Amino acid sequence: MNYLGKDVQLKVVGTRPIRPDGVEKVNGRAAFGADVAVSGMIHAKVVRSPHAHARIKSIDTSKAEAVKGVSAVITGADLPDIPSEEAFVGEGPANFREMSHNVIARGKVLYDGHAVAAVAATSAAIAEEAARLVEVEYEVLPHVISVEEAMADGAPVLHDDMFTQGVDPKPTKASNVAKRVEFKLGDSNAAFSKADVIVERQYKTQPVHQAYIEPHACVVSYNPDGQAQIWCSSQGQFMVRAFCAKLLGMDIASIRVMPLEIGGGFGGKTLVYLEPLALALSKKSGRPVKMVMSREEVFRGSGPTSGGTINVKIGATKNGRIVAAECETILQAGAFPGSPVGPACMTAFACYDLTDVTAFGYDVVSNRPKVAAYRAPGAPISTFAVESAVDELAQNLGMDPGELRLINAAKDETKAAYGPTLKNIGFVETLEAAVASQHYTSDLGEAPKGKRRGRGIASGFWFNIGGESSGATYVNEDGTVTVVSGNPDIGGSRASMGMMAAEVLGIEVERVRTIVGDTASVGYSFLTGGSRVTFATGMAVTQSAEEVRDDLCRRAALIWEIDADAVEWRDGHAHPAGENAGKFDPLSLSDIAAKSGRTGGPIAAKSSINAQGAGPGYATHICDVEVDEETGHVAVLRYTAVQDVGKAIHPAYVEGQMQGGAVQGIGWALNEEYIYNKDGRLDNPGFLDYRVPVASDLPMIETVLIEVPNPRHPFGAKGVGEVPIVPPMAAVANAISNATGLRMPNLPMSPPHVRAALDAAKA
Amino acid sequence: MATVNVSNQMCRPYVGDTQELELEVDTVRALINELERRFPGLGPQVEESMAVAIDGVIVQDTYLEPIGPDSEVFLIPKIAGG
Amino acid sequence: MAKIHVTTKINGEDAEFLCEPQQTMLDVLRDELSLTGSKEGCGSGDCGACSIIVDGRLVCSCLMFGAEASGAEITTIEGIANGDTLHPLQQKFLEHAALQCGFCTPGVLVASKALLDANPSPTEEQARYWLAGNLCRCTGYDKIIEAVMDAAAEMRGE
């Protein structure tokens, strides 16, 4: 059933209650990954490669093992050798053999920070000291960091069994290009002849880290009976269970994962790094093992997202109609294949209604950490290039960039550049709201001497997904309600789950408490990612609450001795459905709960579904900047994010997603990058040199929520978490261009780069 | 008859240059079976690695999703996310 | 090496512990005293997740030795509330949805308390600069700043 009509009065959905897990998060009691302790627990540290590319000739663990307090040391040889097997995980297809080799190296190390061994000891300090005594003999090999180096003729090859997929004929020589992908509609090549104006340019982006503030952490207890328990913070307790079972060759039922609070993920915690090692160490030592990454390890050893090189060409008629578009995207995958090049290509032109468009790309390995998903994986990279090009097109045409986008905007029935026909999308609405906003129509104001001001606008698209999800609703003896969600809550989803259940049951949200179930207490749920939880798990929870509501009506019917059909549920009470049903005082949820034993036992319902039809998300952002001509520093003066959210269940957390995503995008645009030295070592593995935005860098982030409901969701929700990171880089670049007349095609637009561009323009 | 677009690169090894097909199928399950019958190997490919967009609504992997008699069906790579 | 015996006052209560000379105050709080509300995000003074107040000064506990706590008066996130009553900052953070994952929250709250202790009427800009040492990757800081400003106004009785 759905609750979408104009006449439906929602009482809870759309309000801003305090989240059920809030107090524990403000008083310090919430338990995150590093906060648990288990009886008899010891501590482990990872030994990591100092080389970008090297053959492991030997590993001698004897000195480490001899240290007093060390209970176990493992190397790659302690994990089973598993066959190559493709599976669909966090950001696309992955291979469990490669995942295992990423967790701990076998034969070769492929990046600075690649794990080669791990040591467990009675204290973290002893483990660290012993880790330094693990002697690894390396034969250093030539390495490649950039995609250009990796694709060059005669480049050192990372995997001598990797042949480029997706090209015809099949190559006979191994290379660093894992695959080529292509999406095509019409004939872009021919269509360029219809264009009056063509813009063409190469863009580059740098890899950036998700930079969640909580480093990866877990405690694993492997028991002699072969049963294991894992406490960890991740984006999916079922993901951790499945991957650990695969990598260690265990049964799924032998592993129970307790999801702890997760201190940010953004896609970076959709994989395992420590858990399989801790499991192997726990097995070997017979003790529960705790592992916590340092910040440096997070940067060196866990996934950033790809950097990329993007070539864009767009042609339009004089009146602004885009007639042809092409985009080539080359993405760094890191040490193993699996960059988000597919979605980068598919999303590149998804904002526009085009007939002749080609997007193709390459997935390229190099000696960097294997990339992990990061908010709308791939889309921000190609979109930075395309939305910069669209802005340049508007400049060349002498048109307002918002107007140009409106002329070409994708709408319902548009055939998307990646294939299907779009439905129930709200892109035009975001553009119209942006163009009409006070921000867009306001005056930029006078810049102080030596500074220049400008305004930019850019749009973005993300698919959003659904998928397998489980939820449950339990009525407690006193008429309060417990809701169980199968998904870790990374941004307030317990609040939205409880709100949907409360709405269905007609009770105050304060009477519902939502928890996140462990792998043995709730049905399987795909991980928290793809902006899917409020949509998909929200559907499961809603369905379970509806079953409970129907059961409550049946119980009332039994109490009143009338037909179940003659009972209706309103405002948290069972009522006789009409005059003929009989005259009874309404029964509250508590009244019925009190009689649950006599009317058939506990009142509870579980729902496990495979939710489909997540509506795509569109956003348009507006950014004002002030560029300091002397230092090249770019200050963001004002920022507005406009987004189609379907229906905001808890608007404050929707705004929070938009603000947080926009600010991550601003960091990506202005400062963040991985810096490698000539030896292939990461030079900035810390927050001092990898500079994420801080409070004093930013203005308030204004938000405009557009609600074009998704009819596939009971309350109309669409995913909201990812699309906010798609437009910012171009919005900032376009603002800089508006301020200075300079097109900045390379990220980050940090002071030295902006300064250099300003100087070059002057010369 | 549903119009099924198989132009995506992931279909090419199985369908060659074929772009579009008219198929009498009423569910995703029937679609997969029919594709496998015509192009051996494409069935598992669609089932494991691709998503099906039916009249613009992306369904990743459910057999029972209905396909209407005039539906537009598009095969695209599976999508995940962060 | 012999452990050091330290007596101190934490959240208004006398406390004593033994620590290694090189052990940080953050490790002491988390590992020796089971006060895990202070978080480690970097261990190098760059994220503020470990913020505590020592004798009225805001400090990154990852940069302080446990031994330095001797004779000091320390406030951690666990001591911000007044018994059962949340501090106005805590209440406003909840009302404004100023936390998403909540990992930075203890540090941000402690730092905000230190701000309002020192300056009951900060401007938005002052609040932003004061909190520049506390990284939050989820919220974009917007709602954090709103909550701090609102709490300050409430504490001033406005």
Ligand code: FES
């Ligand atoms: S952990 Fe102390 S500042 Fe980051």
Ligand code: FES
């Ligand atoms: S709420 Fe997650 S880091 Fe601040």
